[in-house]
Amino acid sequence: MSPIDRIRTYAGELTALRHDIHAHPEIGFEEVRTSNLVAELLQGYGIEVHRGLGGTGVVGVLRGRSDNGRRIGLRAELDALPIEEATNLPYRSTVPGKMHACGHDGHTTMLVGAARYLAETRAFDGTAVFVFQPAEEGLGGARAMIRDGLFERFPVDEIYALHNAPNGPHGRLKTRPGPIMAAADFFDIRVQGRGAHAAEPQRGVDPIVVATALAQAMQSIVSRNADPLKSCVVSITQIHAGAAYNVIPESAHLAGTVRTFDGDVREVAALRIRELARGLAAAYGAEIEVEIRDVFSVLDNSAEQAAAAAEVATELFGAENVEADCVPRMGSEDFADMVMAVPGAYAWLGGTPGPGLHNASFNFDDSIIPLGSAYLARLVERRTAA
Structure with a gap:
């Protein structure tokens, strides 16, 4: 049998x-x-x-x-x-x-x-x-x-x-x-702005604007920084901010994952996330903290x-x-x-x-x-x- x-x-x-x-x-x-x-x-x-x-x-x-x-x-x-x-x-x-x-x-x-x-x-x-x-x-x-x-x-x-x-x-x-199967890094990005009344945005630093700008910029990592002959995925899977219609919040949180097969591409992706965060923090007058964790190997x-x-x-x-x-x-x-x-x-x-x-x-x-x-x-x- x-x-x-x-x-x-x-x-x-x-x-x-x-x-x-x-x-x-x-x-x-x-x-x-x-x-x-x-x-x-x-x-x-x-x-x-x-x-x-x-x-x-x-x-x-x-x-x-x-x-x-x-x-x-x-x-x-x-x-x-x-x-x-x-x-x-x-x-x-x-x-x-x-x-x-x-x-x-x-x-x-x-x-x-x-x-x-x-x-x-x-x-x-x-x-x-x-x-x-x-x-x-x-x-x-x-x-x-x-x-x-x-x-x-x-x-x-x-x-x-x-x-x-x-x-x-x-x-x-x-x-x-x-x-x-690919390697995976998980990331958490915390944007610290300055809260304000939604009717007076000039008095604050809007972390939602910063977070969405960073989310958009991170999509360029795959198209403009990673070797096009080597696979790379950058996915933002969470955005959390705010709790009211008329309040600009103090902070925002983005989270997601990077998937790669190549160690050099993995390093490039992590480096660019940090560089983009630093640049946008300076541009908008916010503070951005980036945590990237090695979760899975190839x-x-x-x-x-x-x-x-x-x-x-x-x-x-x-x-x-x-x-x-x-x-x-x-x-x-x-x-x-x-x-x-x-x-x-x-x-x-x-x-x-x-x-x-x-x-x-x-x-x-x-x-x-x-x-x-x-x-x-x-x-x-x-x-x-x-």
């Missing part, structure tokens, strides 16, 4: 698990219920469980039929997003303002499914290490686990992760050697592991459902920090096309759970035999 067929025999239990996690979302470093649920399931399968890495992370260790020294890591994310769910699903979020809008509930479920399969079959040599990571959504969960000694306590030769792709095609796996797949991922997917899904040199994406993933520590590969698995990631109407495609679980489990079987 193929791993897909075997896992399909308990796909109903996995789907119920996914719905349970979806109904009880927890955002970064708050995943107490979710991590407890995962730990209890792993223990029930006879897997050695370690808790508390990176705060709420869980690591499972499973030894195969013999020990040849090979150790393969598999990683999934536990956290949800601060989004109010807009679906009417029977298992919709029961927590106001929180939702699994990226599919981490599905990824966790797929890794649990892989762990169960491997624990029941033990058709592998070496050791499987299951990493359930907290706080992937921009809060540094991978870095927290690494700081807590993830790879010192649980060394692996290589590590793999999988993400759903709601744009489809259904059942197609995409990966590539080299950069597959996710750079190791060539050998990307080839292994494609090979396993071809075996399971057929060559027509594997794209081994896909186009990189400007999204970011902190699995990047794990593959900077050990060789590894990241891949996308297509679901039935529907609302996109981080959308209030998103719903993970349960039909790909057995596919993802089988893919992760087969990686352990094949790579421990290497």
Whole structure:
């Protein structure tokens, strides 16, 4: 029986698990219920469980039929997003303002499914290490686990992760050697002006005018400062200022993100944000404070592991459902920090096309759970035999 067929025999239990996690979302470093649920399931399968890495992370260790020294890591994310769910699903979020809008509930479920399969079959040599990571959504969960000694306590030769792709095609796996997802910086820019009556603007320094001028100027970074042959995105995603119709406020706040694949472009973007802020502060007589934070590194797949991922997917899904040199994406993933520590590969698995990631109407495609679980489990079987 193929791993897909075997896992399909308990796909109903996995789907119920996914719905349970979806109904009880927890955002970064708050995943107490979710991590407890995962730990209890792993223990029930006879897997050695370690808790508390990176705060709420869980690591499972499973030894195969013999020990040849090979150790393969598999990683999934536990956290949800601060989004109010807009679906009417029977298992919709029961927590106001929180939702699994990226599919981490599905990824966790797929890794649990892989762990169960491997624990029941033990058709592998070496050791499987299951990493359930907290706080992937921009809060540094991978870095927290690494700081807590993830790879010192649980060394692996290589590590793999999988993400759903709601744009489809259904059942197609995409990966590539080299950069597959962008680096990300988050920025906060605080403009300090001088408040005044809205009817007497000459008595103040309007921070809204300064903030909007800066927002416009920052769009020139991509078009006029970044190398046009190298990708760069500068997105302002928040502007906050004021609380009344007839008051010029004291301050304004802009926030957003920069996405790049190239270190030089990343430095240019950060430099220009600071230079534009200084220039506009002088021009308008305001004060501007800029904070730029390195949140995600470039996710750079190791060539050998990307080839292994494609090979396993071809075996399971057929060559027509594997794209081994896909186009990189400007999204970011902190699995990047794990593959900077050990060789590894990241891949996308297509679901039935529907609302996109981080959308209030998103719903993970349960039909790909057995596919993802089988893919992760087969990686352990094949790579421990290497």
